[in-house]
Amino acid sequence: MSANVKVDMVTIILNGEEVEVPDGINLIEAAQIHGREVPHYCYHPKLTVAGNCRMCLVEMGMPMRDRGTGEPVLDSDGNQKIGWIPKPVIGCGTNVSPGMRVNTDSPLAKDSREGIMEFLLVNHPLDCPICDQAGECRLQEFAMDYGRGYSRFVERKNVKPKRTRLGPKVTLDDERCILCSRCIRFCQEVAKDDVLGFVDRGSYSTLTCFPGKELSNNYSLNTVDICPVGALTSSDFRFKMRVWFLKESPSICSESSAGANTLVESREGQIYRITPRRNDSVNDTWMTDSGRELFKKVKSESRLTAHRTNGCVDTLDAAVSFSVELLSNEKIAIVGSCNSSVEEQYLLRKLADQTKAKIHLPGHFGEDDGLLLSADRTPNLRGALATGMVKKYPSDNLKPLALQLVKGAVKTLLVVNEDLFALGITKEHLKKAKIIYVGTHVNETSKMADVVLAGLTVFEKSGTFINRNFRLQKFFQAVPGPAGLVPDFLVLNRIASELSGKVAESLGLESLWKEIGKLRTSCLKGIAYREIPSDGLDLDPGKLADLSYVEGPALNFSPIKAKTTDKMKPKAAKD
Amino acid sequence: MNLSLVDFLFYVFATISVGGGLAVILSRNPVTAAMFMILSLVGVASLFVLLEAFFLAVLQVLVYAGAVMVLFLFIIMLMDVGPESGKGTALSKKRLLSGFVAVLGVGFLTVLTLEYSGVAADSGANWQDVSEETRVEGANVVFSKSVKSFGYGLFTKYMLPLQVAGFLLLAAMVGVIVLSKKKKGESNDEDTEDSSLESSVPQPEEA
Amino acid sequence: MIKTVVMERKPLSLSERTYLPQIASGLKTTFSNLFKKKVTLQYPEQRPSIPRGYRGVPTLVKDPNGREKCVSCQLCEFVCPPKAIRITPGHIPEDDEERSHVEKAPEEFEIDMLRCIYCGYCEEVCPEEAIFLQENYSLSGYSREELVNDKEKLYEMGGTLPDKHFKWDKKKTDEEQGNAH
């Protein structure tokens, strides 16, 4: 999948049309490249091939060769004879080879699909009105596209357990299960938490957890995503909203530096769920369960919904001018955040240059799970380095700032979305300091702050993050923020402009990036916002690669240092 | 001064007529001017009533206030004549001249009125005597408030003036028709305002 | 090819051109109408008969067992052209003996009658035959809030309708006998 790997192309004849496809891929992928859909349930591009749903049956044949001599067998016209396989083959389990004939919509293929659909629907309950999958259900879609349209089944349908709790986040409806085994393979191969399996045989086959276990790993909701029917449903999203109402906005998971690509699904300004967005260079098609919960903070009780000066609700104008007043003093320090977007970090750096302030940047670290939850629990630590906001790798506390506060070298503090008290600063330290707080939620610091500039969460604004691969990725506004709030980068820009005595110009991300692209020593040099592709842009880290990052090897990621020392092992976590 | 009711009413109506006339000249809005003109005409009609010349009074209202002024208003509204602008107060030659003529005219009228009404000469007769039935000299015609005798007067002694007036009016009408008649081949779009006016104004000739 | 025949209008006679005979006959007609029977329906006291298939106020109905039929699939909400319907879906608790197998039911179901255009799409789209436009056509209120029918009111207006499907009954029987694994 990397661009520099030369892929051999082979020629196959797809539905009588000669096409070129990469060597080694299976027929489903090959057909998809050329715009032919081969319906499938059990096959998933990121999982091993199981071949048990039989939905992807196609007709296949090879040019005939004489067994003994290996000479091509010619027909009366002098063309090579085609040896059609008398029975249809599964597209997922058949790889392309030169000269292969494939028919995806021959009568045999169509007939096979219809038969499979009928079998699949024999015992599938007609639950669509209450089924959460309705609207994104492969069974619904393929029944419409490839089904025969009526049922010849007159007997009673099977009754199996419904509403089974598989784990804290997943509910299973066995009646709807079509036994594709995607979830089982996911748990074995990706999550490495082998808890699911089929029991019993024939029509008694049932998906279940192994005794004494439950599906409780941090990736369990991916099974819901890959389930082609409504068998596995999210307990959290269950019955909350029909999927056809949801508006999807591309976003980036802000949980950790893995930077998983996501879709934020919302209706009328309310987010209902977050699902992963396929990006083969970052997160494949997965994301963490914990990352899916982040939207709940948007509407939480502790959300800051208004600007405040001296504890009273005030207008943005007043709050900004008060901040400017405070920042005009001497002895200023800034506490930046790795949660801020690249643009905000850049503007903060600009502000620091203007006020001759020193920027302190605390990091947030945790355990690395080797997949999509990295040890660096902030989305944009590398952004702070790339914009030159800080030079050093951040530590997990603010001791230098505490020392300065004790010395009295800091009178005014601009804090962006960090809680000072969780980072080793005490109330004693802050006695004489004025605090300007820019952030989204209430914390001890915001309670003490003289000016509070309420900001927007990652779901309410647009911007960019740089993930652990030094990949610059865009996220977009999914829902409107609370009334009266503007994106943080605009607030910071206003403060910066008014500090230098100018009236703030209205600013878009495009024009801000024109400025950022002029950074001379940074790896962001020369990048225009609109040129960042939707699946991200790999940056050249340069000297920044030498810093001691905390992340360990994970999915689609190997630490750069490890890469240099350990060249022999290709892509540690990927299989 | 001992005012009788009739005197009092005379002054009221006289004020209305003269004031209305002044307001016609002074008001900038043409519709207002027209309304004041009607008021003035009605005032004059009331004066006629005081003179017990009911027939004249009624005709005054019927013809002038009721018909002529409606046409005036009709035209003013249809042509959408805006209020006069207050500009150009500077004394131009034209203005000076017209002012002079106006003053001269008013003075002339005043002198004439004073001379012939008998007020200036302090004769015993005053304006109320006019209403008395007076025999018209040399004829057995009673010039009175009675419509019948009024008619007799018009068609006997005053036959010639009546006919002359009628002929003049006819001439004026023919003139208007000739002026407003389009020459053959004259294009319609030359002045659209006129043609639109024509289409909405009643055109008896058409039928 | 059919030839077009231009029918010349018959020239009007003198009496026709004065219109007077026509006016007179018109006057005769109107005068005779003075004494004819009046067709007015004295509305609040007398009610019109409602034809079949009339689209009145949309209501929610219950099945013959008195159970809620709506499963809050929100298709009506989706199809509603003026966006008059608003549903908050909810669970049916597992200890509800009667209906636990239905799993889903509306927690709140609101139809804003100020928005409703009585198109009947909701009735048509409903897979559970739970929403019906019934005969009630006169609706009034003193406030906007009053004209937003909530679930309780919708069921009160809807009542119970005969049901040929007994879908959930079948489901329950299946569960109790036969094919349970």
Add this chain to the structure above:
Amino acid sequence: MDAELMQMLALKVTYALVMVSVVMSIAGYTVLAERKVCAWMQGRVGPNRTVLPFISAIPFIGPFLRNLGLFQPLADGLKFLFKEEIVPGHVNKFYYYLSPIVALVPALTTMTVLPFGEFTNAEGFTTPLVLANVDLGILFIFAISSLGVYGIVLGGWSSNSKYPFLGGIRSSAQMISYELAMGLSVLPVFLWVNAPGMTGSGLSLASIVNSQEGTAWLVLVQPFSAFLFLVALFAETNRLPFDMPESETDLVGGFHTEYGSFKFGIFFVAEYAHVVIGSAIFTTLFLGGWHFLPWVADPWAPGWIGSLLGVGWFLAKTFCLIFFFIWVRWTLPRFRYDQVMKLGWAKLLPLALVNLIFYMILVTYLDQASAS
């Protein structure tokens, strides 16, 4: 001022007030009649809901009155009175307020010269029952009623809105056009009445009425004049088929589109007052006024009873004519504006002239014949 004058003034004012209230209430009930008759002609029942607290409780009579809609004008009037006064921001305020008054005043003024009965005292001296027995009665009525158009024209103009303006313009054109035909159509009547050997004197309306006593009504003598007068009357009162100023279908509401509540009510009442007065004039001129029947002497004795019966008879005739107005309105469609103009100038006016000339010749001929 002396006591006698004061007494006379007080008496006149009282008479005027009585007259105004009578005409106004007749106008109000004409509105009701219009709604009822229209409803009946269209197969409906018309207003039948208004009730008064006590009267409606009376068995039989109460429901009967209710079904007749007898209290409807009361409710309508109250509604006009209590509705919110909305004055659009774009109007010319002064004329906007003035025009309803200008519309109503002439309608009420014309009735001062309208005789509606006569009283013969014990000495056999007869006085017509009229507020002002002016010699020029008919001319006075024409003069004043021609002023009524200003209310409509100003109302349309001051509304500063296109439809009312069109209504006003049409109205003024229509009034001017038909006034001529109207005047010319009554001239033969006066010619006839004032002809040598006839009883009439001048233009007095009372003398016209009295000239019809015990002999043929003028409608029988001069049916053509009566017809022309009636058509012109329809046009002058803006009734269908000549309701140019309103023309709901093409001008929204015509000149009073921008008017609401009581000001609209005044326009409304003025219109019906015109109808009432117009009917009364027609009765006076052509239907023998308060006299019983053509060729039949009044069956009632002179005195109070007699004059009251006469007034009643007069009113009855007027009501019949009002009914005719309503009847025609709900029968005929409206003329187009150009048709109205054409009819007025090209048909009615020449016909009236021909009519006048014919009677001139006739009267002269009869005079000559009787003289020789």
